[in-house]
Amino acid sequence: MRAPNRCRRGVGVASGIVALAMLTLQAHEAAAQQVAPTPAVKEAPTPAKEPPPPPSVTILGARDAHGVLGRDVRSSTGEDMGHIVDVIVDLTGTVRAAVIDFGGFLGVGSRKIVVDWTALDFKHIAEKSDQVTLDLTKEQVKAAPEYKEDKPVVVLGAAGKLSPWDFDH
Numbered sequence: 568m569r570a571p572n573r574c575r576r577g578v579g580v581a582s583g584i585v586a587l588a589m590l591t592l593q594a595h596e597a598a599a600q601q602v603a604p605t606p607a608v609k610e611a612p613t614p615a616k617e618p619p620p621p622p623s624v625t626i627l628g629a630r631d632a633h634g635v636l637g638r639d640v641r642s643s644t645g646e647d648m649g650h651i652v653d654v655i656v657d658l659t660g661t662v663r664a665a666v667i668d669f670g671g672f673l674g675v676g677s678r679k680i681v682v683d684w685t686a687l688d689f690k691h692i693a694e695k696s697d698q699v700t701l702d703l704t705k706e707q708v709k710a711a712p713e714y715k716e717d718k719p720v721v722v723l724g725a726a727g728k729l730s731p732w733d734f735d736h
Contacts (some may be wrong), residue, residue, distance in 0.1 A: 703725060
């Protein structure tokens with residue numbers, strides 16, 4: 568009769584071990600499911616960016632500077648030479664010439680020519696209605712080749728005032 572008691576005791580011990588193992592397994596699973604706090608990663612402090620310097624400011628008096636696009640152009644003798652429709656700059660951004668819409672009536676029959684910037688006189692343009700003076704005659708302007716975008720530019724200059732462009736850039 569002793570044998571059956573031992574079996575019962577063995578079964579009890581075995582079931583206790585199984586129960587302990589299950590509790591241990593559950594504890595490990597619970598621990599694995601918990602998110603362990605990750606240690607804070609210290610990033611190197613980013614240096615404070617300095618704000619950009621303020622832009623430079625220049626104040627021009629109302630009578631010291633004027634827009635030129637659309638401005639009428641007259642010869643030194645008062646002949647109508649057209650009006651400025653564009654400005655041409657070189658690769659450095661220096662203004663080199665003005666495109667003048669010349670001739671025609673209400674845009675019909677007109678053509679664009681290019682004159683050297685130094686051939687224009689801006690000294691007498693105090694008001695919006697004032698004209699720019701061109702140091703060329705109407706005949707000289709009529710003989711100038713027509714300006715076409717994306718084609719070589721032929722610049723008409725006043726005598727002795729045209730400076731060569733550097734095309735090696």
